Amino acid sequence: MLTVGIVDDNPRDLEKLELIVNNMENVELILKANSADEVYHSIQKTPVDLLITDIEMPGMSGYQLADFIQLNNMKTAVIFVTAKSGYAVHAFELNVHDYILKPFNPDRLIQSIDRFTEKKDAGRVTGRLFIRSDGDLVVVPKAEIIFLERTGRTTTIHTINETYETYQSLGELEGDIRESMFIRSHRSFIINLQYVKRFASYSKKSFVVIFEGSSGKALVTKEKLKYLQENYF
Template identity: 50%
Template structure:
């Protein structure tokens, strides 16, 4: 579902946007307003994927809204829908998704949105890990993986809800996981740093890793813990 915010000081144009997009099954209108300052407040607190906005408006321009989104690296795409062509160069300096001139057709508006939906789907697909056993194929969210352990010839992937036993090596799995969230803590373990609760001294050169939401444990070497503290904490 694509979450969208709409802002245009023309109530007619705002209503046209709403009527057009509210009929699409994969689009949720989170807010609509003819006040750019109100839109600004929504942007700061609401989770939206896309802002569709006019440019020339009282108090705040759509360009300023887009600049705020870019400056604070918010994960929000912007489509300008405007009656003025003179902002096009500056708009694309902000890496906006699309620049649409009024009057526009429904197909023209949906064409730009379709690019974002495709990109969003590709990201969602890349966040899935495909696990194959002898009898089943599982698709799990990478963010739900707590840790991975290699024991003998098998690998156990422990998630928030279930464990999966596969024969994929840790090296192969490590290549598919984001280095921003997962680290190879030990030759037998990969851990998700977002689930880490604490580290307890185990031996001179290693620590036991405890996680939120499970009593299961992993191991991290002192060298890897030092690197983790330096880079993440």
């Protein structure tokens, strides 16, 4: 069951969100509020899987609320539903799941929630990766891999506990992983989307990927980030 919270200072818009969510199967609306300040206090006690929020509201804004969620590493995804288009770039830097402009067709939000549910279910990475490292055959649980990095003739596999080096190429390892949450983000990197914390501006053609559980950083091209926004976030 997917738990959802909604917040909008406009009563009609809040009612519309409530009707959409309540008519969906396997979705439970457990939080309804007309201010981000109320949600700020509520989710610290009772987190939700998905928060659907307006951006411009009296007091705390939806953007500030999403920033709080990210800074505290809360396992709550955010969908912005707003009449303002100017926040889109900053929103994706916060790694929000979606950005929907008002007025919107209910199917647009339903599809977004369904896509999040599919991503959440697909995120259960299982299996093991076998690599050759220093003459040994090392077994690495896929769920522990944060990202893979190609440098020169070697590939470094960063996990939540340690790193491994192998002469196997990213192409070889990519074929062995075969999990939907592993994405070839750049010619030199494969990233596990489960550990992505945020995307930070780096250059005109790429962004830096910041991870939970690792001080290491990867790169994602602008084109690949657009693909991720359309299909994963």
